Amino acid sequence: MSEGLNVIVCIKQVPETTEVEFDEETGRLKREGVDAVINPFDEYAVEEGLQIKEKYGGTVKVLSMGPPQAESALRETIALGCDEAYLATDRAFAGADTWATSYTLGLCVEKIAPYDIVICGLKTTDGDTGQVGPELAQHLGVPHVCYVNKILGIADGKIRLTRLLDDGVETLEAPLPIVISVSKDINQPRLATLRGRMGARKAEIKQITSKDVDADPARLGLDGSPTRVVKIFTPTPLEGGDVVEGTPEELAERIFQKLQECKVI
Amino acid sequence: MSELPISIDKDLCTGCGICVGACPFGSIEMVGDYPEIKDDCRLCNACVEACPEGAITIKETEGEADLSEYRGVMVYAEQRKGVVHPVAYELLGKGRELADQLGEPLFAVLIGSDVKAGAEELAVRSADKVYTYEDPALEDFRDDPYSALMADLVREVKPSLFLIGATSIGRSLGPKLAAVLATGLTADCTGLEIDPETRLLLQTRPAYGGNIMATIICPNSRPQMATVRYKMMKEADVDQDRKGEIVKKPVDMEALPDRVKIIDYQPSPEQVNIVDAEIVVSGGKGLGEPSGFAVIEELAQALGGAVGASRPTVDEGWKEYRHQVGLSGRTVRPKLYMACGISGAVQHLAGMKTSDVIIAINKDREAPIFSVSTLGAVGDLYEVIPILAEKVRKHKGDA
Numbered sequence: 001m002s003e004g005l006n007v008i009v010c011i012k013q014v015p016e017t018t019e020v021e022f023d024e025e026t027g028r029l030k031r032e033g034v035d036a037v038i039n040p041f042d043e044y045a046v047e048e049g050l051q052i053k054e055k056y057g058g059t060v061k062v063l064s065m066g067p068p069q070a071e072s073a074l075r076e077t078i079a080l081g082c083d084e085a086y087l088a089t090d091r092a093f094a095g096a097d098t099w100a101t102s103y104t105l106g107l108c109v110e111k112i113a114p115y116d117i118v119i120c121g122l123k124t125t126d127g128d129t130g131q132v133g134p135e136l137a138q139h140l141g142v143p144h145v146c147y148v149n150k151i152l153g154i155a156d157g158k159i160r161l162t163r164l165l166d167d168g169v170e171t172l173e174a175p176l177p178i179v180i181s182v183s184k185d186i187n188q189p190r191l192a193t194l195r196g197r198m199g200a201r202k203a204e205i206k207q208i209t210s211k212d213v214d215a216d217p218a219r220l221g222l223d224g225s226p227t228r229v230v231k232i233f234t235p236t237p238l239e240g241g242d243v244v245e246g247t248p249e250e251l252a253e254r255i256f257q258k259l260q261e262c263k264v265i
Numbered sequence: 266m267s268e269l270p271i272s273i274d275k276d277l278c279t280g281c282g283i284c285v286g287a288c289p290f291g292s293i294e295m296v297g298d299y300p301e302i303k304d305d306c307r308l309c310n311a312c313v314e315a316c317p318e319g320a321i322t323i324k325e326t327e328g329e330a331d332l333s334e335y336r337g338v339m340v341y342a343e344q345r346k347g348v349v350h351p352v353a354y355e356l357l358g359k360g361r362e363l364a365d366q367l368g369e370p371l372f373a374v375l376i377g378s379d380v381k382a383g384a385e386e387l388a389v390r391s392a393d394k395v396y397t398y399e400d401p402a403l404e405d406f407r408d409d410p411y412s413a414l415m416a417d418l419v420r421e422v423k424p425s426l427f428l429i430g431a432t433s434i435g436r437s438l439g440p441k442l443a444a445v446l447a448t449g450l451t452a453d454c455t456g457l458e459i460d461p462e463t464r465l466l467l468q469t470r471p472a473y474g475g476n477i478m479a480t481i482i483c484p485n486s487r488p489q490m491a492t493v494r495y496k497m498m499k500e501a502d503v504d505q506d507r508k509g510e511i512v513k514k515p516v517d518m519e520a521l522p523d524r525v526k527i528i529d530y531q532p533s534p535e536q537v538n539i540v541d542a543e544i545v546v547s548g549g550k551g552l553g554e555p556s557g558f559a560v561i562e563e564l565a566q567a568l569g570g571a572v573g574a575s576r577p578t579v580d581e582g583w584k585e586y587r588h589q590v591g592l593s594g595r596t597v598r599p600k601l602y603m604a605c606g607i608s609g610a611v612q613h614l615a616g617m618k619t620s621d622v623i624i625a626i627n628k629d630r631e632a633p634i635f636s637v638s639t640l641g642a643v644g645d646l647y648e649v650i651p652i653l654a655e656k657v658r659k660h661k662g663d664a
Contacts, residue, residue, distance in 0.1 A: 015473075066305075067304040067305045068304065069304075069305070091268055091269045091304070094269050094270070094304075094306060094307075094308060095269075095270065095271075095306075095307060095308030095323075097449065098440065098450065098452075099443065099444065099447070099448075099449060099450070102444065125473075125474065126472065126473055127472060128452070128453070128471070128472055128473070128474070128592070129452035129453070130436055130440075130452060131436075131439070131440040131443070131450060131452055132440075133440075134408075134437055134439075134440035134441045134444070135440045135441070135443065135444040137441070138440075138441050138444030138445055139444060143408070143409065143524040143525050144408065144437070144441065145525060146433075146436065146437045147433055147437075160528070164433070165433045165434065166432050166433045166434075166540075167345065167532055167533060167538070168530055168531050168532040168533050169530070169531045169533070170527060170529070170530050170531075171527070171528040171529035171530070172525050172526065172527055172528060173525070173526045173528050174524060174525040174526070175524055184586070185586060221270065221308075222270050222308045222323065223270065225449070226443075226447070226448050226449030226483050226485065226486040227449035227450075227451060227481050227482065227483050228310070228481065228482050228483075228484060229307075229308075229309045229310060229479050229480070229481055230310060230467070230480050230481065230482050231310075231479065231480040232289050232309055232311055232477055232478070232479050232480075233477070233478050233480075234476075234477060234478070235471070235475065235476075235477075235478050235611075235615075239636065240635045240636040240637055240638050240639075240641060241638060241639040241640055241641070242639075242640055242641065243630065243635045243638070243640075243641035243642075243643060244640070244641065244642055244643065245630075245642075245643045245644070246642075246644070248644060248645065248648035248649045248652055249652055251626070251642040251643075251644045251649045252649050252650075252652035252653040252656060253656070254640065254642065255624055255626075255640065255642055255649070255653055256653060256656045256657065256660075258622070258624060258639070258640045259568075259601070259624075259657070260660075262600075262601070262621070262622045262639075264544065264568070264600055264601040264622060265568065265657055265660060265661065
């Protein structure tokens with residue numbers, strides 16, 4: 001493949017920490033001091049895209065859907081070495097669940113095509129569903145493999161890779177184009193260089209709106225989402241049992257008694 | 266750019282600001298006398314419910330689909346090498362409850378190369394009907410043929426609810442199937458119930474690393490699909506007197522898509538899988554260093570259990586990912602869970618708090634892990650565990 005591979009990486013901007021705290025009194029997330037960053041799982045997707053480019057040549061385009069401020073996450077991927085960045089941003093996209101998100105991303109991927117491989121992170125740290133990758137593949141009509149932990153090789157329009165299942169590791173071969181979701185053990189994401197950061201400042205982040213992709217309005221955003229959130233609440237506080245102090249011998253004895261009492265030993 | 270479908274009626278709004286506080290995402294701000302909704306609004310409905318004046322509305326186009334012909338609860342029975350994954354029995358347990366509440370039937374679907382024994386087991390575990398697809402070429406799970414068969418079955422049987430185990434296979438299959446059927450799928454549910462008024466499935470799941478819970482519905486498309494965490498629901502009991510019907514469906518492999526080929530499969534070397542272990546002994550950052558896991562392993566060995574690890578230790582490379590307990594790792598529900606040097610971050614608790622007995626050892630009296638433990642010991646794990654392991658060994662030797 002002398003002309004190289006066309007890779008599209010999908011990313012999402014999320015609140016920085018997974019330990020988002022919920023303020024019991026006001027019932028809202030504590031957002032003070034929480035920055036918006038690239039979804040940590042997507043960093044592995046970006047890195048894998050860059051590694052494919054280094055090995056096989058070609059281009060890496062990055063696509064995100066979100067409010068205008070998500071531009072900063074895309075700019076960061078340019079700093080890392082990605083070639084072009086696209087932000088699907090339109091109020092019509094707001095409130096999308098995974099189905100409507102993947103429908104929209106599918107249209108955008110087709111708009112910025114050609115593509116050989118679309119790479120997604122395994123899931124996001126906010127929504128935590130892992131559904132957008134496989135649903136996107138279905139909208140595009142191409143195969144999907146999730147939990148990818150190694151790309152063994154790409155040749156003759158085929159990709160060979162391994163994926164991590166609950167009970168073992170599977171080696172698969174699939175035709176291109178394909179959508180893959182990569183797991184965290186696939187690589188070690190690089191850091192942006194100062195030069196990369198400087199260059200990224202001026203980079204153009206191209207915006208895509210619903211009109212640009214000829215979207216069916218009934219399939220976008222909230223209206224296009226089969227699911228609805230009806231309630232958001234804090235998990236019920238838990239109540240613990242006895243908490244004991246004492247010498248190591250006393251503590252070990254208490255635990256030992258508890259094990260016997262509960263018939264664990 | 267179009268408008269957000271959420272709006273505030275300024276004639277009704279009194280500018281009380283309750284909505285500002287109600288928004289879990291901080292997306293509403295007071296601008297002058299009135300609240301204004303920012304672009305990052307997630308349309309979660311919290312403000313609509315909170316507004317005492319009914320001034321906030323989310324505009325929706327009504328669905329026109331005829332949903333009345335959809336009846337029953339369908340469960341995907343995952344199998345590996347002919348053995349049904351126990352999550353399927355949990356889905357049947359929950360599915361039976363939901364089906365009874367709706368007064369509708371419970372179905373199971375099993376796909377594989379030798380499904381007879383599995384189908385029999387599903388039939389006596391409360392399924393009214395077990396649909397089977399059997400062919401040597403269906404031995405191993407592949408998204409393409411499996412989802413094509415299931416989509417056909419859903420179109421034919423028209424179940425109202427469809428439950429899939431949130432295993433690595435289920436998490437791959439579920440979204441693909443939902444996209445094919447153009448219906449909603451709620452990931453990784455930990456709670457499922459029927460709303461008695463609307464008869465809709467209320468699907469509850471953790472988000473933001475378990476810091477918040479969200480209840481989700483799928484009002485206008487069918488089936489209402491959910492993947493369900495393993496070890497969260499109670500298994501359906503075996504009742505030999507109540508056997509469901511087994512319906513064998515034809516398979517035409519030629520007609521099925523099958524783009525991804527399996528070249529090789531290597532089972533993981535682990536002897537004890539943490540998810541299935543009855544005793545799990547886990548270590549956290551309180552161990553101080555990677556070699557600290559030696560003492561965890563000593564105790565696990567004495568008790569005959571598996572070794573678990575908290576996310577920070579896995580992130581640091583002290584232990585492999587397959588040992589990770591928590592929302593981002595595995596959910597475990599053993600008879601005994603021992604948390605050693607684990608403070609108990611929300612995401613960890615979400616993965617182990619339903620264990621029968623939880624014993625925590627931690628130096629910090631204020632550690633959140635003590636809020637879920639049956640017994641908490643405030644002390645140095647390096648001093649306590651060797652004595653405890655010795656007691657257990659001696660006890661077992663005597664017994």
